[in-house]
Amino acid sequence: MITLVLEPEPKAATSQAATSMNDDTKISVRDFDFFYGAAKVLHGISLDIPARKVTALIGPSGCGKSTFIRSINRMNDIIPEARASGTIAIDGRDVYRGDTDVVELRRRVGMVFQKSNPFPKSIYDNVAYGLRIGGMRNKRQLDDIIERSLTRAALWHEVKDRLQASALALSGGQQQRLCIARALAVDPEILLMDEPASALDPIATSKIEELIYELKDNYTIVIVTHNMQQAARVSDRTAFFMLGRVVEYAETNAIFMNPKEKMTEDYVTGRFG
Amino acid sequence: MTVPRHFDKDIEELNHLLLRMGAMVEDAMARSIRALLERDTVLANEVIARDDEIDRMEIVIDQKTIELIAKMQPTANDLRFVATIMKITPELERIADLAQDVCERAIELNREPMLKPVSDLPRLAHDAQAMVRDALDAFVRGDAALARKVIAQDDNVDALTESSFRNLLTYMLEDARNISSAIRLTFIGKYFERMADGATNICEMVVYLVEGKMIKHTALAAADE
DSSP: OOOOOOOSSSOOOOOOTTTOSSOOOEEEEEEEEEEEEEEEEEEEEEEETTTTEEEEESSSTTHHHHHHHHHHHTTGGTTEEEEEEEEEEETTTEETTTOOOOOHHHHHEEEEEEEOOSSSHHHHHHHHHHHTTTOOHHHHHHHHHHHHHHHHTTHHHHHHTOTBBGGGGEEEEEEEEHHHHHHHHHHOOOOEEEEEESSOOHHHHHHHHHHHHHTTTEEEEEEEOOOOOHHHHHHEEEEEEEETEEEEEEEEEHHEEEEEOOOHHHHHOBOOO | OOOOOOOHHHHHHHHHHHHHHHOOOOOOOHHHHHHHHOOOOHHHHHHHHHHHHHHHHHHHHHHHHHHHHHHHHOOHHHHHHHHHHHHHHHHHHHHHHHHHHHHHHHHHHHHHHHOOOOOOHHHHHHHHHHHHHHHHHHHHHTTTHHHHHHHHHHHHHHHHHHHHHHHHHHHHHOOOGGGHHHHHHHHHHHHHHHHHHHHHHHHHHHHHHHHOOTTTTHHHHHHHH
């Protein structure tokens, strides 16, 4: 059972990592702690994630970046003994407030995982899934949204003649783009991507990266990646996590060309052991 | 905790190559000054003959640098180091070319009667030489303060070039037979000034390497911010 420690008012930034770089802030995180039982895995995370930009979270395994990204749409709620404190506000409203509609939150904040997870249904039904759950029955409306979502996910031309074929017959890279289309169908504002290309070959990876680049015009994207060159290629900002803390959060160029923290430098140059 | 990387060996090797090239360039510059001041044609010819070695060195460093970028995709201080090497190497090669030019003019001067001593020119040559030496020291030690000091000396070298030119101009006005030598010496003054410019460019890259700041084309005041 999850216990949430709720903060009635968002607190002012206290951490040095709180950085606002004069952009529209979409997600504002303040003093966010996360615990699995007695173990504290995130310590005082404070950062402002800008709207319609790509923010990459990098750091060694176990540094808390996946826990953090899953906290944004409260995916961690399903983990027993997990609890959070501090605030994660989307458009100024704390998602951990007691009256948050978690289903609606997850519609606004879509998620794509490391391993693509299409349902054992047709390509069409996969993309239509969230819409039907939302009550949409109009075939024409569904058709339109499905075409638009698959087009945005750069998959339409590859599947338009076999929409009724099983999603499981698609290649790994196509399945991942299908999952992105499925997330886009319900018209989210934020896309969380937890290592979306780590299981893909270089060509499929580059398609996903191109797609991320295209999508940021309309969506706020947060991506966890172990591939630092990928973070450098696709993101506008990068946060370096280490032992549950944000060591440095800055423009991606600064992180990869002239990081301020020695620890960041050691990590991005591969000196870190 | 930092771990050793095989990339560090590549970086070390590149550093070593650049320092070898730097030593060769310093040597060429020192010999060109001696050949000029001592009217030593044999020495001047030696400098000219050795320039190919420096050119070959430049190619070796370029290839090694491009290889490192392709294979290692350097970031942060590694990236700044590789970028610095790429920008410094052609500066060094150019300084060596200018030393060669000094020697060519020196050989031509030796075929003509000696002009009255021009006091500014040896000073100019030695100041430019000191700047190149200090620029290389700043690179080796990663010393941005020394690099900035070298950059500040460039104005002094420019002033010496100008005064040496005025001096030579009076000789030309005095006696038309001086014109040929005086023009060659004017060229030589310009060569040393350009070597000092090369040292300045190297130092700007040293500041970038150490601090990540691009101070090129900005006033020193801005660089000191």
